[in-house]
Amino acid sequence: MASRAIWKGQLRLSLVAIPVEIHSARNSGSKVSFRQIHKPSGKPVRYQKVVQGVGPVETSDIMKGYETDNGDYILLEPDEIDAIKLETKKTLELSQFVEITEIAPIWFDRPYYVVPSDELAEDAYRVVRDALRQTRKAGLGQLTMRGKEYLCAIRPCGDGLLxxxxxxxxxxxxxxxxxxxxxxxxxxxxxxxxxxxxxxKKTAPFDASAFEDHYAAALQDLISRKMRSRKTPRAKAEDKEDRPEGENVVDLLDALKKSLKQSKDTSKSTGGRKKRAS
Incomplete structure (x- = not known):
């Protein structure tokens, strides 16, 4: 199955804007998942939202409740929460750079692949990738998506960016x-x-293929054997219910030179003010 981008926009380094797509690096389809089935009827078990002493309730009657230290709940309407959600921005700006080794593993959450969205973006994409690779740096920025703001680190990964x-x-x-x-x-x-x-003695280059999830393999083998057996109980599946392009990159060399000059001018200006102040 082809990978589907979860975000499309621009990766920006000062004046250089690169149209990119972000794809999840995790293979969610690799894990075996189950549905709970009611054995006598063979139908999937569904869950109802119920209130003690009231019974089933309508979704429209449900509010968000924040539990305080004294056990009370601060009630929030869905509209109130929606009102403070951030608008999804189409730009991820690299605002700071750090040594890759400075970020301890405990800070990392989820991995994603960043790829150029078209051929015109590839030259600028490669320059940023190679610059990060040569300096051994990771770029930091914040990405707004689905109403939330995420802190992100971007670094080279093989031929691309992670x-x-x-x-x-x-x-x-x-x-x-x-x-x-x-x-x-x-x-x-x-x-x-x-x-x-x-x-x-046990030190060797990292190779993820050398390690196997034995439980997952045994579970998949069990399922395969059960599928081949005519004695395996089966339940009939339910009918399934129906469920901007980036701008062209500006002249790369010119943009990088302007960015560098702008950075130097800012440094000189700041230094000059400090000198006069003393």
Whole structure:
């Protein structure tokens, strides 16, 4: 099945705007999923929204409730929440660059592939990719999508660019309360040497294909065997119910030169003001 873009817009580096598409890097179809089936009737189990003492309720009568510390709920209308959702922007601007190794793994959330949306975008796309590769940097920016704002890091990945959404600071739990009780005594030198040698002996280039999800493989094998057996109970499936192009890239070299000059002029101007102020 062809990959479908979840976002289309521009990747912007100062004056350079590159039309791109963003695709999920995760293969959601690789996981086995199940439906709950009512054994006597063979029909899928559905869920109703019910209120204790009232019974089933209409979706239109449901509000969002935020639970406070004292156990009360602050009630919010769906329209109130919709009103503060951010408009989906069509630009992802790289506003800062950091060393790739500066971002600890704990900050990464979900991976996405960033690809040029047309042939005209490929030259500028390759320049940004190669510049990030040469400097060993990751570009940071914020992407607005589906009413929310995501912090993103973009870095080279093979022949293309990988975008990873990052957690915000408030999303990560402080580790100090968990690690503070671990004593920082000097290790036993002999044990440390043996452990170090073992690590060195087992060190090899990363190859994801060397690892297999044994549970998933066994589950798929079980399903295959059940499908081949005529003794396997079956339930009849229900009938299924019916469920802007980027602008041309400006002259790349000219835009990069203007961006660089603009950056230098800003630095000189700032430096000059600081000097006069002293």
């Amino acid at each position: 975008m990873e959404t990052l957690h915000y600071e408030q999303d990560i739990r402080d580790a100090d309360p968990l690690f503070s009780g671990i004593e920082d005594d000097a290790p036993d030198e002999e044990l440390l040497e043996v452990a170090t040698q073992l690590i060195e």
